[in-house]
Amino acid sequence: GNSVTQMEGPVTLSEEAFLTINCTYTATGYPSLFWYVQYPGEGLQLLLKATKADDKGSNKGFEATYRKETTSFHLEKGSVQVSDSAVYFCALIPSDSWGKLQFGAGTQVVVTP
Amino acid sequence: GAVVSQHPSRVICKSGTSVKIECRSLDFQATTMFWYRQFPKQSLMLMATSNEGSKATYEQGVEKDKFLINHASLTLSTLTVTSAHPEDSSFYICSALEGPESTDTQYFGPGTRLTVL
Numbered sequence: 765g766n767s768v769t770q771m772e773g774p775v776t777l778s779e780e781a782f783l784t785i786n787c788t789y790t791a792t793g794y795p796s797l798f799w800y801v802q803y804p805g806e807g808l809q810l811l812l813k814a815t816k817a818d819d820k821g822s823n824k825g826f827e828a829t830y831r832k833e834t835t836s837f838h839l840e841k842g843s844v845q846v847s848d849s850a851v852y853f854c855a856l857i858p859s860d861s862w863g864k865l866q867f868g869a870g871t872q873v874v875v876t877p
Numbered sequence: 878g879a880v881v882s883q884h885p886s887r888v889i890c891k892s893g894t895s896v897k898i899e900c901r902s903l904d905f906q907a908t909t910m911f912w913y914r915q916f917p918k919q920s921l922m923l924m925a926t927s928n929e930g931s932k933a934t935y936e937q938g939v940e941k942d943k944f945l946i947n948h949a950s951l952t953l954s955t956l957t958v959t960s961a962h963p964e965d966s967s968f969y970i971c972s973a974l975e976g977p978e979s980t981d982t983q984y985f986g987p988g989t990r991l992t993v994l
């Protein structure tokens with residue numbers, strides 16, 4: 765079946781540090797890949813997405829590249845801010861499953877001043 | 878960005894009663910909405926896909942007679958938990974698909990915390 769595995773948190777960083785959250789997936793065919801973010805007290809928001817191999821999604825300084833060969837979609841940001849503290853979810857939509865997001869467990873990120 | 882609301886945000890009910898949760902897309906029309914369930918410190922699990930004007934499709938293991946979904950208009954989907962029991966206590970979240978494509982942005986509601994006593 766399809767699944768998403770992401771690194772466990774919490775991840776604690778100092779402001780301006782480099783952030784990486786690993787995400788790997790299992791799926792048949794070519795799924796679309798997503799990162800969602802949930803800020804404290806708010807609903808999930810789409811952060812970025814990539815719909816085919818080698819695509820790079822980017823938004824708000826975050827980037828992730830769809831790597832088919834390693835079935836990965838790692839999230840990176842070069843210099844985090846306190847306002848980036850949130851829970852980050854990696855997700856996929858299988859190619860044979862219209863619109864149905866499957867989420868990883870989520871990774872809590874805490875950025876300290 | 879687009880906004881999706883849920884009502885109520887919290888509900889406490891007695892075992893055996895039914896609870897209705899509303900999901901509204903406030904500034905766009907959504908042919909398709911999704912309902913998820915989230916357990917504490919766990920990820921979201923898709924329960925069902927709600928399509929305007931047709932029956933919902935449920936994921937494996939989700940009882941359709943227990944979780945009734947009605948998508949009566951392009952801006953409103955409702956989830957009714959019938960004869961609720963304590964094991965139905967959870968965080969229920971809806972999302973609305975903004976466009977016609979599978980990978981169009983899904984906008985999520987803030988969630989509804991259901992506690993069944």
